[in-house]
Amino acid sequence: MRKKTGIAILGSTGSIGKSSLDVITSMNEHGENYEVTFLVTNKNVDLLYQQVRKYNPLGVVIIDESRANQFRSYLNGEKLKVYSGEEGLMEVMAGGEFDVLISGLVGFAGLRPTLKALEAGKTVALANKETMVVAGEIVNETARRHNAKVLPVDSEHSAILQCFSGEGKESVAKLILTASGGPFLNHTRKQLENVTVEEALNHPNWRMGNKITIDSATLMNKGLEVIEAHYLFDLPADRIEIVVHPQSIIHSMVEFVDGSIKAQLGMPDMKIPIQYALTYPQRVRSKYQRVDFGKISQLTFMKPDTDKFTLVKSAYEALRAGGTATAILNAANEAAVDLFLRGKIRFLQIAEYVKGALDSIESKSAPAIEEIFEADRAARQFVYAETERV
Ligand code: MG
Numbered sequence: 001m002r003k004k005t006g007i008a009i010l011g012s013t014g015s016i017g018k019s020s021l022d023v024i025t026s027m028n029e030h031g032e033n034y035e036v037t038f039l040v041t042n043k044n045v046d047l048l049y050q051q052v053r054k055y056n057p058l059g060v061v062i063i064d065e066s067r068a069n070q071f072r073s074y075l076n077g078e079k080l081k082v083y084s085g086e087e088g089l090m091e092v093m094a095g096g097e098f099d100v101l102i103s104g105l106v107g108f109a110g111l112r113p114t115l116k117a118l119e120a121g122k123t124v125a126l127a128n129k130e131t132m133v134v135a136g137e138i139v140n141e142t143a144r145r146h147n148a149k150v151l152p153v154d155s156e157h158s159a160i161l162q163c164f165s166g167e168g169k170e171s172v173a174k175l176i177l178t179a180s181g182g183p184f185l186n187h188t189r190k191q192l193e194n195v196t197v198e199e200a201l202n203h204p205n206w207r208m209g210n211k212i213t214i215d216s217a218t219l220m221n222k223g224l225e226v227i228e229a230h231y232l233f234d235l236p237a238d239r240i241e242i243v244v245h246p247q248s249i250i251h252s253m254v255e256f257v258d259g260s261i262k263a264q265l266g267m268p269d270m271k272i273p274i275q276y277a278l279t280y281p282q283r284v285r286s287k288y289q290r291v292d293f294g295k296i297s298q299l300t301f302m303k304p305d306t307d308k309f310t311l312v313k314s315a316y317e318a319l320r321a322g323g324t325a326t327a328i329l330n331a332a333n334e335a336a337v338d339l340f341l342r343g344k345i346r347f348l349q350i351a352e353y354v355k356g357a358l359d360s361i362e363s364k365s366a367p368a369i370e371e372i373f374e375a376d377r378a379a380r381q382f383v384y385a386e387t388e389r390v
Pocket residue numbers: 154155156225
């Protein structure tokens with residue numbers, strides 16, 4: 001029998017984590033040999049316990065200490081290693097009892113454990129785009145030094161990776177990231193002033209976690225993805241474009257120097273890019289829904305309206321500025337989205353606060369990891385302080 005591929009999942013109870021477990025089940029049903037070795041969650045211990053019973057991992061990590069105790073009380077003689085807190089997480093990442101880490105925690109929290117897994121020489125299937133956004137250079141350098149691989153799970157970047165297959169880097173003219181446009185694509189700026197949290201969470205095509213769904217509504221998600229693409233594929237900002245494509249069937253495209261364009265198409269289902277990251281460069285059968293062109297009938301495209309969705313501009317600015325600017329951008333956005341979700345600020349204020357943070361906090365070039373953490377803290381502080389002022 002072929003050797004099993006051990007998978008650790010950061011964020012197993014979140015949207016990416018649940019889809020990843022479904023993918024592993026499906027691939028094993030198609031004769032593959034994957035096993036779940038570690039599951040990591042922040043605090044959803046009830047779902048974690050169900051996952052443990054179904055997938056029988058070697059161990060789990062519960063980041064929230066008090067929930068870890070709750071989880072221990074569920075156990076009934078199971079042979080399971082239970083770790084807790086940031087420290088427990090780092091121990092598991094360094095321990096290396098897995099071949100691939102699916103990095104699906106939300107936000108900045110994914111950075112440290114992802115770096116740890118790369119230092120252990122592991123392949124990282126990266127769903128946590130914030131890791132690349134805040135510390136792209138350090139991530140790439142760490143991967144190089146430890147001969148580790150970073151493979152994208154984000155559907156756009158998976159599409160680009162697929163388009164790159166069989167091509168030399170010198171043949172690439174530009175990347176074209178597609179964006180659904182989110183739920184407010186046709187809203188006027190005036191209408192955007194009063195949109196509610198519920199409306200913003202109602203994404204037309206994708207079912208995802210709350211933070212990324214808000215990012216899709218502001219188009220910040222695409223801004224972050226431009227930065228992610230820069231670090232994954234080593235192309236400058238002016239060779240990475242965004243096109244709005246409301247049907248979300250084309251997941252991204254690459255234009256080559258001869259004028260040819262390759263695109264990757266599929267239904268909007270994260271299981272497909274998750275599976276590709278796990279089987280790359282091979283493909284494995286699946287029963288996931290197929291594109292039915294008779295039903296779709298049209299694929300449409302338009303330019304993103306960056307006067308309406310100004311966070312796209314802020315993201316390009318941060319990328320061009322480099323250094324800690326992208327960490328400031330990301331942290332300010334995480335804080336502002338948190339405030340919006342809690343009903344503390346209005347939708348358009350998310351972009352205002354992010355711009356405010358970028359304009360007020362000085363960016364440092366070629367930062368060390370501590371300086372990135374510092375920039376992250378400063379930007380969060382800036383945003384939370386802003387709301388206390390009003
Ligand atoms: Mg995406």
